[in-house]
Amino acid sequence: MENKPWEAEGLTKSEYEMIVDILGRKPNRTELGMYGVMWSEHCSYKNSKAVLRNLPTEGECVLQGPGENAGVIDIGDNQAVSFKIESHNHPSAIEPYQGAATGVGGIIRDIFTMGARPIACLDSLRFGDLEDQHVQFLFEGVVSGISGYGNCIGVPTVGGEVHFSAAYQDNPLVNAMCIGLMEHEDLATGTAKGVGNPVMVVGATTGRDGIQGASFASDELTEESEEDRPAVQVGDPFMEKLLLEASLELIKTGALVGIQDMGAAGLTGSSCEMASRGGAGIELDVDLVPKRETGMNAYEVMLSESQERMLVVPKKGKEDLVKQIFDKWDLNAAVIGKVTDDGMMRILNKGEIVAEAPARSLADDAPEYERESKKPDYLEEAQSYDWSQLEEPQDYNQALLEVLSSPNIASKEWVYQQYDHMVQTNTVVLPGSDAAVLRVKGTEKGLAVATDCNGRYCYLDPETGGAIAVAEAARNVVCSGAEPLAITDGLNFGNPLKPEIFWQFEKCIEGIGEACLSLGTPVTGGNVSFYNESPEAAIYPTPIIGMVGLLEDIEQATTIDFKDEGDLILLLGETKDELGASEYLQALYGLETGQPPSLDLDLEKRVQEVCLEAIKAGVVKSAHDCADGGLVVALAESCISGDLGAKIELVSDLAPSSLLFSESQSRIVISVAEEDLAQVKKLAAAKDIPISELGRVTGNSLVVNDLVNLEVGELKKEWTESIPTLIEG
Amino acid sequence: MDWKVKIKVMLKKSILDPQGQAVEDGLEALGYNNVSEVKVGKHLELSIEDVATEEELEEQVEEMCERLLANPVIEDYTFQVEEMEG
Amino acid sequence: MDWKVKIKVMLKKSILDPQGQAVEDGLEALGYNNVSEVKVGKHLELSIEDVATEEELEEQVEEMCERLLANPVIEDYTFQVEEMEG
Amino acid sequence: MKFGVVTFPGSNCDQDCYHVAAEVLNKPTDMVWHKDKQDLSEYDCLILPGGFSYGDYLRTGAIARFSPIMESVIEYAEAGGLVIGICNGFQILLEAGLLPGAMKVNDSLKFVCDYTKLEVVNDDTPFTNRCNSGDILEIPVAHGEGNYHIDEEGLAELIANQQIVVRYLSEEENPNGSVDNIAGICNQERNVFGLMPHPERCSESILGNGSTDGYQIFASIVEYLSKRGEECGE
Ligand SMILES: Nc1ncnc2c1ncn2[C@@H]1O[C@H](COP(=O)(O)OP(=O)(O)O)[C@@H](O)[C@H]1O
Numbered sequence A: 001m002e003n004k005p006w007e008a009e010g011l012t013k014s015e016y017e018m019i020v021d022i023l024g025r026k027p028n029r030t031e032l033g034m035y036g037v038m039w040s041e042h043c044s045y046k047n048s049k050a051v052l053r054n055l056p057t058e059g060e061c062v063l064q065g066p067g068e069n070a071g072v073i074d075i076g077d078n079q080a081v082s083f084k085i086e087s088h089n090h091p092s093a094i095e096p097y098q099g100a101a102t103g104v105g106g107i108i109r110d111i112f113t114m115g116a117r118p119i120a121c122l123d124s125l126r127f128g129d130l131e132d133q134h135v136q137f138l139f140e141g142v143v144s145g146i147s148g149y150g151n152c153i154g155v156p157t158v159g160g161e162v163h164f165s166a167a168y169q170d171n172p173l174v175n176a177m178c179i180g181l182m183e184h185e186d187l188a189t190g191t192a193k194g195v196g197n198p199v200m201v202v203g204a205t206t207g208r209d210g211i212q213g214a215s216f217a218s219d220e221l222t223e224e225s226e227e228d229r230p231a232v233q234v235g236d237p238f239m240e241k242l243l244l245e246a247s248l249e250l251i252k253t254g255a256l257v258g259i260q261d262m263g264a265a266g267l268t269g270s271s272c273e274m275a276s277r278g279g280a281g282i283e284l285d286v287d288l289v290p291k292r293e294t295g296m297n298a299y300e301v302m303l304s305e306s307q308e309r310m311l312v313v314p315k316k317g318k319e320d321l322v323k324q325i326f327d328k329w330d331l332n333a334a335v336i337g338k339v340t341d342d343g344m345m346r347i348l349n350k351g352e353i354v355a356e357a358p359a360r361s362l363a364d365d366a367p368e369y370e371r372e373s374k375k376p377d378y379l380e381e382a383q384s385y386d387w388s389q390l391e392e393p394q395d396y397n398q399a400l401l402e403v404l405s406s407p408n409i410a411s412k413e414w415v416y417q418q419y420d421h422m423v424q425t426n427t428v429v430l431p432g433s434d435a436a437v438l439r440v441k442g443t444e445k446g447l448a449v450a451t452d453c454n455g456r457y458c459y460l461d462p463e464t465g466g467a468i469a470v471a472e473a474a475r476n477v478v479c480s481g482a483e484p485l486a487i488t489d490g491l492n493f494g495n496p497l498k499p500e501i502f503w504q505f506e507k508c509i510e511g512i513g514e515a516c517l518s519l520g521t522p523v524t525g526g527n528v529s530f531y532n533e534s535p536e537a538a539i540y541p542t543p544i545i546g547m548v549g550l551l552e553d554i555e556q557a558t559t560i561d562f563k564d565e566g567d568l569i570l571l572l573g574e575t576k577d578e579l580g581a582s583e584y585l586q587a588l589y590g591l592e593t594g595q596p597p598s599l600d601l602d603l604e605k606r607v608q609e610v611c612l613e614a615i616k617a618g619v620v621k622s623a624h625d626c627a628d629g630g631l632v633v634a635l636a637e638s639c640i641s642g643d644l645g646a647k648i649e650l651v652s653d654l655a656p657s658s659l660l661f662s663e664s665q666s667r668i669v670i671s672v673a674e675e676d677l678a679q680v681k682k683l684a685a686a687k688d689i690p691i692s693e694l695g696r697v698t699g700n701s702l703v704v705n706d707l708v709n710l711e712v713g714e715l716k717k718e719w720t721e722s723i724p725t726l727i728e729g
Numbered sequence B, C: 001m002d003w004k005v006k007i008k009v010m011l012k013k014s015i016l017d018p019q020g021q022a023v024e025d026g027l028e029a030l031g032y033n034n035v036s037e038v039k040v041g042k043h044l045e046l047s048i049e050d051v052a053t054e055e056e057l058e059e060q061v062e063e064m065c066e067r068l069l070a071n072p073v074i075e076d077y078t079f080q081v082e083e084m085e086g
Numbered sequence D: 001m002k003f004g005v006v007t008f009p010g011s012n013c014d015q016d017c018y019h020v021a022a023e024v025l026n027k028p029t030d031m032v033w034h035k036d037k038q039d040l041s042e043y044d045c046l047i048l049p050g051g052f053s054y055g056d057y058l059r060t061g062a063i064a065r066f067s068p069i070m071e072s073v074i075e076y077a078e079a080g081g082l083v084i085g086i087c088n089g090f091q092i093l094l095e096a097g098l099l100p101g102a103m104k105v106n107d108s109l110k111f112v113c114d115y116t117k118l119e120v121v122n123d124d125t126p127f128t129n130r131c132n133s134g135d136i137l138e139i140p141v142a143h144g145e146g147n148y149h150i151d152e153e154g155l156a157e158l159i160a161n162q163q164i165v166v167r168y169l170s171e172e173e174n175p176n177g178s179v180d181n182i183a184g185i186c187n188q189e190r191n192v193f194g195l196m197p198h199p200e201r202c203s204e205s206i207l208g209n210g211s212t213d214g215y216q217i218f219a220s221i222v223e224y225l226s227k228r229g230e231e232c233g234e
């Protein structure tokens, strides 16, 4: 340690030398600690920045792109939406309840820091095999952590996804997304400027929790991680609720220059990022920071990741106003320093300088690496896997029940029943549909939100998998009646220093970029989480897409359930022989291999347009995106949710397994009244997309050719009881 | 032999205890200004049958705490055992 | 004088304890078949300053329990006090 | 006719209740701040909203019950003012002793957010007069500690005095293990009502599954107050 001081802070020798160069001397321990967290992967994106530049970030609706605490898009009427996704994978692997809870707290803070009132959260989760006891422990802990935090703070958790695969066995993924609503003029930024303006810390007191959390999140999980105990933070959603109200009240006064939450890298991260954005410097005294524990040194205060704190820079003379508002909400607010004009972060302790470094060098000048990339060996063999050699099932009823009860397909009610998904009384479409829909009170508008990613596809074809994640998220939003506007991406990958992993990363980003361009949905922000590996292997590449869409008329919100006996069931798009990487192969044969379905982005766009036009024309009674599990699963879900049967005749020369379970993209199942058929066909013809009549809503069984004939009650039982049974036995 | 076991589970010292803080504020609001350092944890009581020696018993209780009753990542536990009169 | 106080709050005997039941089931699922009568309650620890006698202190603690720390409709409490070394 | 919605630190359904009173019922409505003991006599009905007052730390409602405003609420209730406590509001009313009994954690130990079916047991209250006894209402719950407990004697009294206002329809519909499927009770005088389900979440057909059964509760209050107003010659 004496001779390699950089190692303790997770830096390399050459990074250490850069720091010596910048400072013109050796850094002291506090300075080194600050560089350590700021130059960690988590804060600096040093291994991903170059690749992320390829993503399209511009669009008509974008008011704030990547770079701030969260993106912001315009939704008309002087209103804007701020949204972002963030991962909390490593903390959740060690302490699932608190890890997930503080993940939710962190992303909610990002949103109200922008001046937006958080109106909904979503959670995208990945776990190992649910039959494993440790996986159950993680799953239950994570879900109750999300529930514990989100419910208490009063932000509804309205959607998300959960997938299970051995690839996530020791490295679960916990990504939380939050969206918030604001008026344009309330848009706040994390900027410090104006020489002499005070710098204040508000909210919770500072303790020793989570020190080195940021560099920790950038390490691979090892056996010793379980020993890294102080790195676990405990969240206090009650405190954050007060902080939320006080911050929004403060932003409304117009007294602020800038505001930034303290997330990873705590006081260090928030202060030097604010200074760097404003082209200013900050001088602060750690002695003035309200503390929870005694005897904390400068290093500890600067690196603490205590939750529920913010850094604010009010205009000079507004200190008392800030204190008054925070006092109303029973919260601390303390002046700890001021904005300077020399671009330096100057840390004092009782007036004595203990650290000094250029703010910009900490926040923005981390080295950027272009990592080596290499196509992995497993791909060719996996992609050429020939599923047609598998025997067709004896009994398609049985096959359907097996797919429906796979925890990936089965109802996630066990999860979202633990989330308050109705608080704030905006939830128009409840969890369990393709996307959640929220009304915007006082307007006719609505917002649709969904998260999507199929990690198995991304593993087996990263570029297509990345594009499909965007396409499916957009499709889910469209099925709910909304126009897709923009995305946030939660990019979860293994160790980027491994060329095969970096290749997966590059390819996924390529696919995401293409799909975003084609569908007109720019990226407004996101999160990169690398080093998601356990001793055995890396996780599947899992770039989770969080999509926000706008409904001009909330009355057009559409759900997946069949509505009326006699309605016609139509398929937009076309089923192809695409069983590779499917849930069918996984559920029946335990296979996670093969070439994932192809994606024609141009067709995808047209299918989505036709669906949305038909919804806007008021002729669509139900719409459901046809994805994991294939056509028959989509039909079964619409039957189950609507408590109605369907009689389906499929005409095709595909093998029955493909006909039922192929996961071809760009397909949507809709139901319409008989008299509206012609109109929908006209819309489809105008955009030149395939459309077929599948059958009718009728009776109380799902009947497909002579292959499937099952009562809806039985389907429902299998689908809803699968996850609770696996967990509770 | 049958035993009565009492287990105390508290958050580790360095870990934030929001509940303790809230209770402290609540007591203060009631006018108890001389109260500080409030910590809130769990107290468990249970009976265990058919364990021959105190040593064996302690081993079982410790194991139960590690596996289920406490979360060793953020909590510490202590326990007392007592033989029950048959 | 300064004091350390430990308070135990448990559901009354006659009242079904869902948490205790769940813990008992959890322990059984882990293979501990010799455990029964599991009860889960709260353990609070706090410091109290400037109370002259143990009697006075007990009075204050009892009052705090009755008013806030326990709900007498469903819970019982007991406590221990200990003088702190100055 | 004026409503007051009390905000405690950690209340999170206060704005939802405000929305229903002010926008759906279209009545003058104030937010009432927890820190001030104050004269509440200008209000015709007080709503104690849901949420996690003081984080629900220690016990739900335990700390909120000592907010300065609660002294005023107790005076107001004792003078006959209408008080409805929803979810956390119900829990606070129990802790404050304005309603009998106490709340335990759900039998499942899990938070539950879902629609539940309720049976109206007593339609002769200011909060249910627009319903008929036996009516079935579909109203969502969202709580982790809604397991209502009262001892046998107390239960017999509740029944004898017809203080049970709504019950979960059956054991299967009971989301938390409440004794006798109790979902909501009133005091003997009928002016204080507490319930775990959230009527403010189903007062508009656009929301969720479309149920507007919660509106019946609020409309009952309005009807009761209008009638009382007429009688008083207002
Ligand atoms: N973790 C979760 N949190 C909240 N809701 C969820 C979660 N997982 C699934 N859901 C709900 O269940 C619905 C169906 O999930 P999923 O089968 O993943 O749908 P899809 O394949 O259409 O994305 C989601 O749209 C969402 O409403």
Ligand SMILES: [Mg+2]
Pocket (backbone or CB within 6 Å): A434, A452, A472, A476, A625, A627
């Ligand atoms: Mg989907």
